[in-house]
Amino acid sequence: MVDGHGRGRPRSESARAAVLHAVDDLLVEVGYAALTMKGIAERAGVGRQTVYRWWSSKAEVLYEASVLDARQELSVPRSDDPRKDVEAYLDALVAFLARSHAGAAYRALMGEAQHDPDVAALLASRDILGESAADVVDAARAACGTALSSEQATALLIGPAFFHVLSGRDVDGIDTTALAEQFMRVLEAP
Amino acid sequence: MVDGHGRGRPRSESARAAVLHAVDDLLVEVGYAALTMKGIAERAGVGRQTVYRWWSSKAEVLYEASVLDARQELSVPRSDDPRKDVEAYLDALVAFLARSHAGAAYRALMGEAQHDPDVAALLASRDILGESAADVVDAARAACGTALSSEQATALLIGPAFFHVLSGRDVDGIDTTALAEQFMRVLEAP
Amino acid sequence: MVDGHGRGRPRSESARAAVLHAVDDLLVEVGYAALTMKGIAERAGVGRQTVYRWWSSKAEVLYEASVLDARQELSVPRSDDPRKDVEAYLDALVAFLARSHAGAAYRALMGEAQHDPDVAALLASRDILGESAADVVDAARAACGTALSSEQATALLIGPAFFHVLSGRDVDGIDTTALAEQFMRVLEAP
Amino acid sequence: MVDGHGRGRPRSESARAAVLHAVDDLLVEVGYAALTMKGIAERAGVGRQTVYRWWSSKAEVLYEASVLDARQELSVPRSDDPRKDVEAYLDALVAFLARSHAGAAYRALMGEAQHDPDVAALLASRDILGESAADVVDAARAACGTALSSEQATALLIGPAFFHVLSGRDVDGIDTTALAEQFMRVLEAP
DNA sequence: GTATAAGCGAGACGGTACGTCTTGTCTTGGC
DNA sequence: GCCAAGACAAGACGTACCGTCTCGCTTATAC
Numbered sequence: 085m086v087d088g089h090g091r092g093r094p095r096s097e098s099a100r101a102a103v104l105h106a107v108d109d110l111l112v113e114v115g116y117a118a119l120t121m122k123g124i125a126e127r128a129g130v131g132r133q134t135v136y137r138w139w140s141s142k143a144e145v146l147y148e149a150s151v152l153d154a155r156q157e158l159s160v161p162r163s164d165d166p167r168k169d170v171e172a173y174l175d176a177l178v179a180f181l182a183r184s185h186a187g188a189a190y191r192a193l194m195g196e197a198q199h200d201p202d203v204a205a206l207l208a209s210r211d212i213l214g215e216s217a218a219d220v221v222d223a224a225r226a227a228c229g230t231a232l233s234s235e236q237a238t239a240l241l242i243g244p245a246f247f248h249v250l251s252g253r254d255v256d257g258i259d260t261t262a263l264a265e266q267f268m269r270v271l272e273a274p
Numbered sequence: 275m276v277d278g279h280g281r282g283r284p285r286s287e288s289a290r291a292a293v294l295h296a297v298d299d300l301l302v303e304v305g306y307a308a309l310t311m312k313g314i315a316e317r318a319g320v321g322r323q324t325v326y327r328w329w330s331s332k333a334e335v336l337y338e339a340s341v342l343d344a345r346q347e348l349s350v351p352r353s354d355d356p357r358k359d360v361e362a363y364l365d366a367l368v369a370f371l372a373r374s375h376a377g378a379a380y381r382a383l384m385g386e387a388q389h390d391p392d393v394a395a396l397l398a399s400r401d402i403l404g405e406s407a408a409d410v411v412d413a414a415r416a417a418c419g420t421a422l423s424s425e426q427a428t429a430l431l432i433g434p435a436f437f438h439v440l441s442g443r444d445v446d447g448i449d450t451t452a453l454a455e456q457f458m459r460v461l462e463a464p
Numbered sequence: 465m466v467d468g469h470g471r472g473r474p475r476s477e478s479a480r481a482a483v484l485h486a487v488d489d490l491l492v493e494v495g496y497a498a499l500t501m502k503g504i505a506e507r508a509g510v511g512r513q514t515v516y517r518w519w520s521s522k523a524e525v526l527y528e529a530s531v532l533d534a535r536q537e538l539s540v541p542r543s544d545d546p547r548k549d550v551e552a553y554l555d556a557l558v559a560f561l562a563r564s565h566a567g568a569a570y571r572a573l574m575g576e577a578q579h580d581p582d583v584a585a586l587l588a589s590r591d592i593l594g595e596s597a598a599d600v601v602d603a604a605r606a607a608c609g610t611a612l613s614s615e616q617a618t619a620l621l622i623g624p625a626f627f628h629v630l631s632g633r634d635v636d637g638i639d640t641t642a643l644a645e646q647f648m649r650v651l652e653a654p
Numbered sequence: 655m656v657d658g659h660g661r662g663r664p665r666s667e668s669a670r671a672a673v674l675h676a677v678d679d680l681l682v683e684v685g686y687a688a689l690t691m692k693g694i695a696e697r698a699g700v701g702r703q704t705v706y707r708w709w710s711s712k713a714e715v716l717y718e719a720s721v722l723d724a725r726q727e728l729s730v731p732r733s734d735d736p737r738k739d740v741e742a743y744l745d746a747l748v749a750f751l752a753r754s755h756a757g758a759a760y761r762a763l764m765g766e767a768q769h770d771p772d773v774a775a776l777l778a779s780r781d782i783l784g785e786s787a788a789d790v791v792d793a794a795r796a797a798c799g800t801a802l803s804s805e806q807a808t809a810l811l812i813g814p815a816f817f818h819v820l821s822g823r824d825v826d827g828i829d830t831t832a833l834a835e836q837f838m839r840v841l842e843a844p
Numbered sequence: 845g846t847a848t849a850a851g852c853g854a855g856a857c858g859g860t861a862c863g864t865c866t867t868g869t870c871t872t873g874g875c
Numbered sequence: 876g877c878c879a880a881g882a883c884a885a886g887a888c889g890t891a892c893c894g895t896c897t898c899g900c901t902t903a904t905a906c
Contacts, residue, residue, distance in 0.1 A: 091872070091873060091874080091879065091880045091881070092871085092872065092873090092879080092880035092881030092882065093870065093871045093872055093880080093881055093882040093883070094871075094872060094881090094882075095882070096871095096882070096883070099882085099883075099884095115389055115390075116388075116389035117389055117390055120860090120861055120862085121861080121862075121863080122860085122861055122862080123861090125884095129884085130883085130884070131882095131883060131884040131885060131886090132863085132864095132884090132885090132886090133863095133864085133865085133882090133883085133884085133885090134882075134883065134884075136863070136864085137882075137883095191388040191389070192388055192389045194385065194388065194440065194441070195384070195385030195386060195387070195388035195389060196385060197385070197442065198306075198381040198382050198384065198385035198440065199305055199306035199307050199381070199382045199385060200305075200307050204442055207441075207442060208442045211441070213441065214441070232452075232456075235443070235447065236434075236449070236452065239433075239434040239435075239437050239438045239443075240434050240456060242433075242437050243429075243432075243433030243434035243435070243436060243437035243438070244426075244429040244430050244433035244434070245429075245433070246433060246436065246437045246440075246441075247429050247432050247433035247436045247437065248429045248433070250384065250388065250436075250440070251384070251397075251401070251403065251404070251436075252387065252394050252397060252398050253425070253429075257425065259426070262422075262426065266430060266460045266463075269459065269460055269463055270456045270459055270460060273456075273459055280849085280850080280904080281848070281849050281850070281903070281904045281905065282848085282849040282850025282851065282902085282903065282904075283849080283850050283851040283852070283901065283902045283903050283904095284850085284851075284902075284903065284904095285850095285851070286851070286852065286902095289851090289852075289853095310891085310892060310893085311892080311893075311894085312891085312892055312893080313892090315853095319853080320852085320853070321851095321852060321853040321854060321855090322853090322854090322855090322894085322895095323851090323852085323853085323854095323894095323895080323896085324851075324852065324853075326894070326895085327851080327852095471853065471854045471855075471898070471899065471900085472853080472854035472855030472856065472897085472898065472899090473854080473855055473856045473857070473896065473897045473898055474855090474856075474897075474898060475856070476856070476857065476897095479856085479857075479858090495769055495770075496768075496769035497769050497770055500886095500887060500888085501887080501888080501889085502886085502887055502888080503887090505858090509858080510857085510858070511856095511857065511858040511859060511860090512858090512859085512860090512889085512890095513856090513857085513858085513859090513889095513890085513891090514856075514857065514858075516889070516890085517856075517857095571768040571769070572768055572769045574765065574768065574820065574821070575764065575765030575766060575767070575768035575769060576765060577765070577822065578686075578761040578762055578764065578765035578820065579685055579686035579687050579761070579762045579765060580685075580687050584822055587821075587822060588822045591821070593821065594821070612832075615823070615827065616814075616829070616832065619813075619814040619815075619817050619818045619823075620814050620836060622813075622817050623809075623812075623813030623814035623815070623816060623817035623818070624806075624809040624810050624813035624814070625809075625813070626813060626816065626817045626820075626821075627809050627812050627813035627816045627817065628809050628813070630764065630768065630816075630820070631764070631777075631781070631783065631784070631816075632767065632774050632777065632778050633805070633809075637805065639806070642802075642806065646802075646810060646840045646843075649839065649840055649843050650836045650839055650840060653836075653839055664876090664877075665877075666877070666878070669877090669878075669879095690865090690866060690867085691866080691867075691868085692865085692866060692867080693866090695879095699879085700878085700879075701877095701878060701879040701880065701881090702867095702868085702869095702879090702880090702881090703868095703869080703870085703877095703878080703879085703880095704877080704878065704879080706868065706869085707877085707878095
């Protein structure tokens with residue numbers, strides 16, 4: 085009992101992995117609406133109670149399955165040029181939101197959060213987009229000496245692309261170079 | 275057969291109104307997730323078939339019931355000062371997205387659109403936010419002689435506030451005056 | 465609306481028949497313990513709600529499916545000789561309890577009634593065995609001028625065979641001629 | 655290894671007693687239908703595996719917990735008057751079947767035996783009712799010089815009361831004096 | 845005025861996911 | 876090797892909603 089899980093059979097790591105794998109597959113195959121706890125359990129070859137024991141909703145499973153991927157996809161290397169970093173980040177953001185597997189999960193959860201307080205709380209527990217942008221935003225703010233708060237700058241950076249994708253506009257119409265330039269212009273204002 | 279509906283009993287306007295009224299009430303009372311076609315029909319005192327006859331999903335009913343009202347909430351009077359108009363529009367936008375009844379319906383549908391192509395098509399059939407911003411955006415563009423396209427400017431105007439609200443951030447933290455200024459600064463760039 | 469079922473789609477007689485047929489088949493195939501509402505519905509090609517709508521438990525379905533058969537199997541023609549009628553009834557009773565399809569259902573329900581008050585009430589609503597014996601019992605009582613009440617005579621007639629079968633004794637060891645003679649001897653007592 | 659249990663920790667007598675005690679309590683509190691192996695284990699403060707290790711079903715636990723006690727409830731002292739002994743036995747039988755704690759367990763198992771061959775075999779392994787009646791039946795048979803076999807006489811003695819109780823008839827309506835007289839009359843027949 | 849036709853409320857239909865429950869087994873650490 | 880704890884796969888429970896259907900009734904136009 086070194087790991088504090090008390091007595092009894094320990095949690096099956098293989099069952100956990102099978103569930104997370106299954107939910108990943110199913111999201112692509114059937115979409116979020118047709119994703120069900122029953123379907124996840126059956127696809128994972130796992131009892132339904134086992135899924136309910138560790139996750140309380142399909143949103144929670146999806147969140148755990150995708151959040152790690154999301155953080156990785158949204159991390160971009162830093163360079164000496166803040167403007168270039170901003171543009172690279174915007175490229176990664178658009179790729180994530182519009183084309184990535186994990187991004188589809190994120191959009192589904194963000195959507196669900198609009199009418200389910202539990203999902204909203206889940207997403208709020210980890211501000212995936214905000215965190216991913218924090219480094220590049222702070223570097224740009226420091227370089228420009230702007231008066232904008234970190235939160236204002238983050239919304240300014242992410243907002244336009246976020247709105248573009250979530251409102252269903254054509255993703256190819258996004259000019260990240262221009263977005264980066266606009267962002268820097270605001271930060272450089274006296 | 276003056277109105278082209280052929281023979282047979284004409285559609286009941288009172289049933290239509292009862293359904294739209296019921297869906298409005300129910301959204302507030304039980305939320306989008308618990309909104310069901312069955313519940314709408316029962317609340318409206320209407321047969322379920324009658325609801326299905328005219329709308330194919332709860333999203334369609336909600337769209338007709340609430341979202342179309344959004345346009346009036348988002349229309350702001352024009353003045354001679356584009357900057358003031360931009361700020362007034364942003365105030366209306368934030369009030370709509372974060373505090374309005376119709377805005378809650380809009381956010382629910384926008385969320386649903388992230389994983390339901392039918393709802394996405396429904397929302398795409400009329401770009402409510404983009405249309406509402408068109409006048410003020412075009413006026414500002416004309417006044418500043420910017421190189422930004424209408425679509426770029428729209429995303430720049432709406433995006434930050436949109437992201438702020440949909441990502442669950444504190445609504446009171448939105449400074450529309452600052453957002454308007456940032457927007458104008460980008461448009462005024464050489 | 466002549467038959468009082470009010471408005472709405474009328475009950476499907478084919479669904480009712482399919483359920484009763486299915487429960488009959490399943491009792492034989494899988495036994496009472498493995499009989500489930502889910503199984504009945506699936507076997508009948510019927511929604512589960514449809515079964516629950518008209519019967520509240522597997523016991524009720526089984527009761528409705530078997531009671532008519534039971535009454536028919538237990539009815540014996542009357543003759544002029546009460547002793548012969550008594551013996552004929554006992555033959556029918558033993559055949560029903562020990563060898564009949566409907567009798568298996570009856571024994572299952574009688575067993576369930578020992579620990580389920582709802583099933584007990586269901587069986588009490590129609591005293592199948594008592595009713596079936598009433599004619600022959602009353603005729604014998606009239607012929608003998610006994611002091612035994614109808615209920616006493618019924619228990620005396622049915623009891624020994626009933627106990628023999630339900631306690632798991634060998635059915636072939638039942639001598640209905642002897643049982644009939646014993647019964648008549650008690651009735652003929654001064 | 656003097657007591658034949660081989661190596662390893664010996665069976666815990668306290669666990670065994672706790673299980674039997676728990677099943678006794680639970681039968682009264684929740685009834686047979688709601689009695690579960692899980693519930694028994696939890697009530698006894700015992701692992702589920704421990705219950706399964708020594709009994710294979712709730713019927714077996716119940717049998718060991720209650721039904722074996724039945725023998726003492728059904729044993730009546732012998733006198734010189736077979737008729738009085740018969741009546742005393744019938745009084746004990748009715749009290750057991752209809753009012754005793756152990757009798758409730760017996761009726762539950764008898765019922766279960768009607769649709770579960772394992773339970774039927776369990777009950778058949780020891781003919782509790784028949785054994786309890788053997789002495790009084792044999793004494794009466796000897797005193798009367800009847801032609802009835804032991805099995806026939808047993809069914810005649812027990813059957814009417816057994817049927818009366820198990821068919822849900824009013825227990826207070828049983829006249830054991832009359833039943834004893836009827837039984838003796840048949841035995842005394844030429 | 846009398847068909848004909850379509851809409852209406854009601855509610856049953858077959859289907860299927862929900863979240864909970866019990867089953868019997870398995871896997872820990874502790875005694 | 877037994878024990879308590881508790882996770883495991885399996886699958887039934889009874890409820891809810893899905894979208895469709897079938898009723899009798901109502902309300903129109905068309906003949």
